[in-house]
Amino acid sequence: MISGKLFERIESLRLENVTKKYGENFAVRNLNLEIKGGELLILIGKSGSGKTTVLRMMNRLIEPDSGSISINGIDIRKFDPIRLRRNTGYVIQNIGLLPHLRVSGNIGLIPKLEGWKEEKIQERIQDLLNFVSLPPQVFTDRYPHELSGGQQQRVGLARAMVMSPPLFLMDEPFGALDSLLRAQLQDEFYRIKKELGRTIVFVTHDINEAFRLGDRIAIIDNSELVQVGTPQELIFSPSSNLVAEIVDSKRKYRHIDALKVKDLAQPLDKRYILDSGLSAASVLDHMSAEGLEIALVFDSPENSGRVGLTDVMKAVSSGKSLDEALKPLPLFSPETPLLEALLRLKTGGGSIGLVLENDKPGGILFSDRILQNLV
């Protein structure tokens, strides 16, 4: 038996000064990158940028010319490459299912070589097929050529998961699928990623896929690492024109899926926040003095509201209290997806929302400001 677990979980995967040359050309040049345990790191770049080479060095399919790669502080050259690969889930675009083996044979190959008992292998195959949404009674005995592209990719994923590896390396796994199927598999993969909580390095050339799935994104161009950061960091502070171009910073609305309320909220301006229980007249004075068109009342999430200048004026002239003039105020957490926040603002009929941090006002979200920032 070659295997046994090399590591229970990944604390860090670190590349230091990694260089790989083919002849005179650099495939990877002096690359430094640290992948944190449990994150999904995207390697993105044009074809030929070196991103796949970086990935393939992580399971020693390619050995770097210089520099080192370490997992949890141990240089991976100290590991037997076969053992390292069996502790790593590997999925590629072409999947590479063995055509002469059935789905069960493909998923069960490594466990069989590892000397697992037959019942345990079968049980694992059933579990995994269920996990990737392929009913075992239908798919266990099929040959790869009897599967659609999406089904093959699911089997590929199940095969990669069979040894419960703490690390996954994925090279454009959805690259060959049509866009509809790709979106569906991305959604499913996002769910799987959350359930597994494993460390994943994911190569793609599709920036939308990168933003959709990645916790952090490393941009590789011309064999070098250009910038690494969260989607928000890349969109709002690209380190170079190249990064701005890749993430399409000028058209941030394209990435609205990847943005959260905290990315576009304005810092809290105390003038907008009123104590509850004030009289309409004093609020009118305050708003006129500060030149506010709108004000927010916040005591607690249950006791909050927004009020416009005209509403206050009407309340004063009709002798109503401020509370009667209040309209509901949308409240958001900083982590609320931006799109959801915008939809709630829209259905609420307002253009302003309050961002709460630990139940206290922490920022304000203006729909028109969002628009200005995105376009």
Place this chain on the structure above:
Amino acid sequence: MILTAELLQATLEHLVLTYTALTAGILVTIPLIFLSLYSARLASMIMRFASLVQAVPSFAVVAFIVPLIGIGFMPAVLAIMLRVLLPTIKNTYIGLFNVDSTLIEASKGIGLTDFQILKHIRLPNAYPAIFAGIKFAAILANSIAVLTALIGGGGLGPIIFEGLTNFNTVKILTGVLPVIGIALFLDFSFSRIEQRLTPEYLRK
């Protein structure tokens, strides 16, 4: 007229000669293929040698054997064996190495050793090509076995040559028809084996 017993005897001899040479060819092919797997240079040398023997006319190969090891059954086996090496080696080699490179890549990636890749991927993939090669080699061996009559290999060849020198049509046919029969039998039987060994996913 030739006695039936004599014809049977000759046919049997012919079959023994053909199968012995074929078996010898396969036995020689196996280690050569393993050597090829370990070194690309060795592989190219072996392929070149096999192609060279193939390029020399069969008759010349048969004749060439005589000054080396004389005449008789064993020299005949050797001559035939040399001729059948190319189809067996070449087809096996092509079958083993013409595997989709992404398949090899994926298999390495999931942690198969080189030997496991050979056993679980290259070999199953190569079966159809290997058996196509052996079938061709068997038919080739049968036809060259006729020629080896000239160096005392026995079999059906002597009957045919005797018929030719005496313009004896009946004798020629007496020798030729069993040879054709054997060829058809070889083709049929090896086709069946080939079919059986073809992986299910390649069958139509």
